[in-house]
Amino acid sequence: MVAALAITSTVGYGVLTYAFSALLGPMSAELRISTTTAVGASTTAVLVSGLMSIPVGRWLDARGGRGLMASGSLLGAIAVLGWSQVQNTLQLYGVFVAVGVASAMVLYPPAFAVVVAVADPAARTKAILSITIVGGFASSIFIPLTGHLAADYGWRAALVDLAAALAVTTIPLHAFLIPRTTPAPRTTTKTPKTPARVLKDPGFWLLAGAFVVHSAALAMISVHLVLYLIGLGHPPARAATLAGLLGLLSVTGRLVTSLSARWLPMATITATVLGIQGLSISLLPVVGKHLSGAIVCLVLFGLGFGVSSIATPAILLDRYGADGYATISGILTTPVTIAKAVGPLGGAVVANALGYRDMVLTVAAGCLVAATALALTPRPSTTM
Missing domain, CATH: 1.20.1250.20 (MFS general substrate transporter like domains)
Structure with missing residues (x-):
């Protein structure tokens, strides 16, 4: 399967x-x-x-x-x-x-x-x-x-x-x-959380805010990165190759995240990775004109490019258990997906109004805000 x-x-x-x-x-x-x-x-x-x-x-x-x-x-x-x-x-x-x-x-x-x-x-x-x-x-x-x-x-x-x-x-x-039907729910030590009760959890909204902001930031940079790199002086072919590092390194980032989960909570790992993303992409306007500088920034940024794919289900399971998981995931996925859709448009607005440098710094700020929100999310309570 x-x-x-x-x-x-x-x-x-x-x-x-x-x-x-x-x-x-x-x-x-x-x-x-x-x-x-x-x-x-x-x-x-x-x-x-x-x-x-x-x-x-x-x-x-x-x-x-x-x-x-x-x-x-x-x-x-x-x-x-x-x-x-x-x-x-x-x-x-x-x-x-x-x-x-x-x-x-x-x-x-x-x-x-x-x-x-x-x-x-x-x-x-x-x-x-x-x-x-x-x-x-x-x-x-x-x-x-x-x-x-x-x-x-x-x-x-x-x-x-x-x-x-x-x-x-x-x-x-x-x-x-794929199995024909959903098996009977497994016994867990967690209290089952219905979607309605999850929406009353302040921690859920911090998680949602973190992933929405981060998704919008990634959508911005995904669409506009090549043009920004060209603006920094890189030839178009090189700019496209550098942008391609993000997709390739996302696999490495997922592996690192999964292995780290043996020792640390997934929310803590994800907050750290997003913080590194924010810091690394904020340095791109400073060192990105040089090939080596652009590579270092994009390698560090790319490690977190796919982290939310594995972090989101792990965090939701840790916090709410498996009962009603698909519905709870759907509630979170809706605003995250909308953020992905409007992120490129928001990036274009910022780039046209302030320039691509400020658009990149906006992406950095988004990653840092998301990291902070995850770090501040309280641990789940079994009595919630």
Whole structure:
């Protein structure tokens, strides 16, 4: 099951999320729309995915993941196939509403919820780590793959191939290797926490605030980093290569985070990593003109790039237990996903008003604020 979820998460993120960037140029040109208009379709998908997080979480808690994830894979394949046939902006946005719904049904949050429901407590962290390590290579695989397919056969044909790959790979794995129903809840030492009671926990709002701010900061830097590095004097090819360090190092960061959890609480580890991120990216305007300086800053920043993927489920499980996990995760995922969607726009506003240097410093401040919020989050109370 873990191997299946690792594969489907990688293919799902690769096709439903990362392929877009490789097709943005030729698609916008053929449809005769601006890249800003085209990017709006991707933003729409992210927003829809966030809004679907709570109902998807409730379904997972009540009925398990097999039917939901298999249906989401089918919907995703149909949506990508429809994307290959769009002729105007309205059709493009309509297709990406479907992409957003499918994403909410098949990517990390539902995969983690299945692991929490099925795996023994001692094996959950290792299982989630395994999924995120493999999934961390989605961008490295699918962005160049999509680019080559588009260059050789055109962007529409590339999408037909990707839709077929998504269907053939993910539908059978979800349909046959995911448990049909959620097992009976396991006995735990924690008091079960219903979503309504969780919302009354001040610590939950500190956690939510930390991950929302951090997600917005990462979304800002992800979209605008290449342009900022070019502005610092790096050639475009080098700037793109340096930005690529973030995705590669996210896998290393997840490993370090998971290993450190043997000795320290996950919230403490995550706060430390986010603090390092904030400090390292704040130095980029100072030392980033030099290749070595840019590499050091981005290596340290990249170590925390994927930490929230493994930290969020671990922290929620530590604080609230497994009962109702998918719904609680969905409640947190909704604002976090919306932050990811609007972060690039916020970055563009800051960059246009104050310049890219201040945008980078805003990202640094966001990471430090998130680290502080996590550090101040009180430990869970068994009587809460």
